[in-house]
Amino acid sequence: xxxxxxxxxxxxxxxxxxxxxxxxxxxxxxDPVELAARYDDEGADELVFLDITASHERRETIVELARxxxxxxxIPFTIGGGIRTADDAQAVLDAGADKVSVNSAxxxxxxxxTELAEVFGAQCVVIAIDAKRAGARDEVPDRAVExxxxxxxxxxxxxxxxxxxxxxxxxxxxxVNGGRRVVEGRDAVAWAREATExxxxxxxxxxxxxxxxxDGYDLELTRxxxxxVAVPVIASGGAGELRHLEQGIVEGGADAVLCASIxxxxxxxxxxxxxxxxxxxxxxxxx
Amino acid sequence: MASIAILNYGMGNLRSVEKALERVGAEVxxxxxxxxxxxxxxxxxxxxxxxxxxxRQLRELELDAxxxxxxxxxxxxxxxxxxxxxxxxxxxxxGGADGLGLVPGEVTPLEAPGLxxxxxxxxxxxxxxxxxxIDGLTxxxxxxxxxxxxxxxxxxxxxxxxxEWGERFTCAVARxxxxxxxxxxxxxxxxxxxxxANFTRICAPVPx
Numbered sequence: 001x002x003x004x005x006x007x008x009x010x011x012x013x014x015x016x017x018x019x020x021x022x023x024x025x026x027x028x029x030x031d032p033v034e035l036a037a038r039y040d041d042e043g044a045d046e047l048v049f050l051d052i053t054a055s056h057e058r059r060e061t062i063v064e065l066a067r068x069x070x071x072x073x074x075i076p077f078t079i080g081g082g083i084r085t086a087d088d089a090q091a092v093l094d095a096g097a098d099k100v101s102v103n104s105a106x107x108x109x110x111x112x113x114t115e116l117a118e119v120f121g122a123q124c125v126v127i128a129i130d131a132k133r134a135g136a137r138d139e140v141p142d143r144a145v146e147x148x149x150x151x152x153x154x155x156x157x158x159x160x161x162x163x164x165x166x167x168x169x170x171x172x173x174x175x176v177n178g179g180r181r182v183v184e185g186r187d188a189v190a191w192a193r194e195a196t197e198x199x200x201x202x203x204x205x206x207x208x209x210x211x212x213x214x215d216g217y218d219l220e221l222t223r224x225x226x227x228x229v230a231v232p233v234i235a236s237g238g239a240g241e242l243r244h245l246e247q248g249i250v251e252g253g254a255d256a257v258l259c260a261s262i263x264x265x266x267x268x269x270x271x272x273x274x275x276x277x278x279x280x281x282x283x284x285x286x287x
Numbered sequence: 288m289a290s291i292a293i294l295n296y297g298m299g300n301l302r303s304v305e306k307a308l309e310r311v312g313a314e315v316x317x318x319x320x321x322x323x324x325x326x327x328x329x330x331x332x333x334x335x336x337x338x339x340x341x342x343r344q345l346r347e348l349e350l351d352a353x354x355x356x357x358x359x360x361x362x363x364x365x366x367x368x369x370x371x372x373x374x375x376x377x378x379x380x381x382g383g384a385d386g387l388g389l390v391p392g393e394v395t396p397l398e399a400p401g402l403x404x405x406x407x408x409x410x411x412x413x414x415x416x417x418x419x420x421i422d423g424l425t426x427x428x429x430x431x432x433x434x435x436x437x438x439x440x441x442x443x444x445x446x447x448x449x450x451e452w453g454e455r456f457t458c459a460v461a462r463x464x465x466x467x468x469x470x471x472x473x474x475x476x477x478x479x480x481x482x483x484a485n486f487t488r489i490c491a492p493v494p495x
Binding site for chain 1: 302405406431475
């Protein structure tokens with residue numbers, strides 16, 4: 001059986017790592033390739049680079065990033081951000097990337113996923129989905145549907161619990177532009193299923209509710225997607241402690257866990273994360 | 288230092304293999320020219336894609352004969368991923384095609400009911416015997432795989448390593464000086480570099 005993966009994610013702007021890091025011993029803490037090599041040494045199973053460069057030279061910067069990474073880092077890596085066409089994908093794959101991830105371009109034109117899969121193979125195509133609980137938009141079902149006799153909500157009761165009691169399935173909206181804009185009419189779980197049926201070979205699933213918190217992955221979201229797709233799911237957004245990684249895999253059903261700050265800020269090393277998962281009975285690659 | 292020719296027959300990206308070999312100290316030439324490959328101490332047959340198309344390309348470039356000729360001369364050859372599969376007698380992929388026939392046996396789809404194919408990810412490799420190719424690698428070393436087909440060696444003596452995906456399948460063969468691995472050493476971190484370093488050492492000319 002495939003070993004569960006731990007994947008550090010690096011946000012890159014104009015060829016530089018966006019978030020500062022607390023790593024000691026790096027010559028240049030802002031160099032994504034030096035950081036990537038460090039993660040490889042520590043036992044990272046894969047890497048994801050998310051490019052947030054806004055300039056017109058964007059494609060050249062991500063191709064250059066892919067080339068320098070492939071020259072120095074000998075684990076699989078994915079490049080996302082700015083992949084809008086098969087030509088964009090070709091350029092970064094030719095430069096040495098193993099996969100491309102697409103997000104808003106696939107929402108704008110879902111056929112892109114099929115085109116990419118037909119040219120490069122589904123194993124090269126990752127659908128990135130930024131999901132946010134529909135309840136977070138105050139669109140939880142009308143309280144009138146609650147069963148009779150339900151106690152009044154306690155202070156601090158969440159919309160989620162109200163939904164559960166009402167017997168209504170939780171749902172998640174799809175967001176683009178870094179969580180700033182909702183995509184009308186798209187349910188995240190249904191989109192994950194459609195995207196994989198169209199050709200995506202993996203789902204990178206980020207909870208916008210949890211991203212930037214250290215509260216752990218949205219396990220309900222992760223599980224809902226893992227249950228309806230036939231490809232691996234990468235849980236993302238919210239990991240703050242090592243037990244969160246374990247939960248994402250064991251309770252969320254994820255095949256891989258993606259983390260950023262937990263490693264960037266030196267809270268834990270990848271080796272510690274692997275050891276924790278190993279001791280929890282999760283099959284991982286120990287180095 | 289050993290010089291190694293990576294055969295470039297138009298199937299897949301060779302950059303990572305090239306850079307990984309350079310990292311372990313090999314002098315690398317990426318070439319489709321049999322004459323250039325003849326000058327090298329070792330040959331790597333890489334490959335990603337479909338078996339029949341790969342064989343057509345190899346024949347067109349006369350690299351099929353080159354591989355057999357180099358082996359006959361005692362030059363080490365390492366097949367990687369599709370390059371391993373091409374070493375066998377035939378594959379059933381896309382209607383079937385004959386391979387290089389350098390290792391007895393055939394190539395058929397992975398039999399992994401209920402599991403995802405292609406098989407992608409890190410998998411522990413069990414070594415079935417010792418070989419210079421795996422010097423220094425531990426008993427259950429994880430390597431990175433991306434494949435849908437598996438090789439079925441007719442002679443168990445050729446099996447160097449195996450892994451499990453629904454079934455236990457052969458993922459490394461050794462018939463010195465011929466070697467092949469289903470996984471991607473160039474994407475398998477330190478263990479992969481170690482294997483490539485071992486191959487480079489196998490290729491190194493013995494000092495006169």
